[in-house]
Amino acid sequence: MSAPKIIGVAEEILAKHHAEWKAKIHANGQRLPKEWIGKTPDSQPPPSVRLRIVDTWDRRDFVTGVPFGPVTPDIDHLWPLVKCKGVNGNRESNMRPIFPVVHKKKTAKDNKEKNKADRSAKKHMGLREEPENPIPQRPKPERSTSKLDSIRALGAGEIARRYQNGD
Numbered sequence: 001m002s003a004p005k006i007i008g009v010a011e012e013i014l015a016k017h018h019a020e021w022k023a024k025i026h027a028n029g030q031r032l033p034k035e036w037i038g039k040t041p042d043s044q045p046p047p048s049v050r051l052r053i054v055d056t057w058d059r060r061d062f063v064t065g066v067p068f069g070p071v072t073p074d075i076d077h078l079w080p081l082v083k084c085k086g087v088n089g090n091r092e093s094n095m096r097p098i099f100p101v102v103h104k105k106k107t108a109k110d111n112k113e114k115n116k117a118d119r120s121a122k123k124h125m126g127l128r129e130e131p132e133n134p135i136p137q138r139p140k141p142e143r144s145t146s147k148l149d150s151i152r153a154l155g156a157g158e159i160a161r162r163y164q165n166g167d
Contacts, residue, residue, distance in 0.1 A: 017078060018093035024056060038090035041081050045095065050075055054097045062096035063106065073097040080110045 018035065025032050036049040045053070053075055059068050062078075076098040081089050098106065122128070151159065 018091075021056065021093045036092040037088055041090050043090060045075065045092065049092055053092060053095050057097050060097070061099050061102060063098055063102050066099070068097070068099070071099065074100050074103040076103050076106060080114070082110070082114050 021035075022032060033052070036045055038045070054068070054073055060066065061068065061073070062076075074097070075095050077089060077094050078096050079089050079094050083089070084094075154162075
């Protein structure tokens with residue numbers, strides 16, 4: 001029941017960001033270009049679109065606000081693609097320029113949140129994953145067999161009989 005609600009939230013957020021993007025283009029007195037939308041979630045924007053995204057953000061990182069200088073920025077999705085199941089989140093209005101180091105940290109955080117949500121959903125559904133590598137048990141050390149151990153193994157009656165016979 002909650003999946004349509006999540007898709008609705010994603011659509012609202014993407015529409016809001018698209019409106020902000022349009023307003024910024026109009027404020028600069030530029031002609032509004034047609035928004036680039038990727039055919040697949042894996043498709044990369046062409047260089048002209050990458051440049052337009054970076055210029056829209058005044059050549060600054062959208063997380064820290066620091067100018068890029070000679071560093072080539074990465075392009076990151078503001079709304080992660082894993083959260084945009086029913087919506088095409090691979091679009092220009094959902095992309096922001098970001099430093100490569102900050103991008104790695106943000107992606108790791110997004111993946112951690114997604115994995116936690118997946119684990120919670122599986123637990124709620126009663127699906128339990130077995131660990132791939134269970135903790136191995138330490139092998140029990142083998143006892144060394146000494147002459148005393150072999151004598152103890154004979155038992156009291158056998159020891160008494162051998163003692164009497166002189167064996």
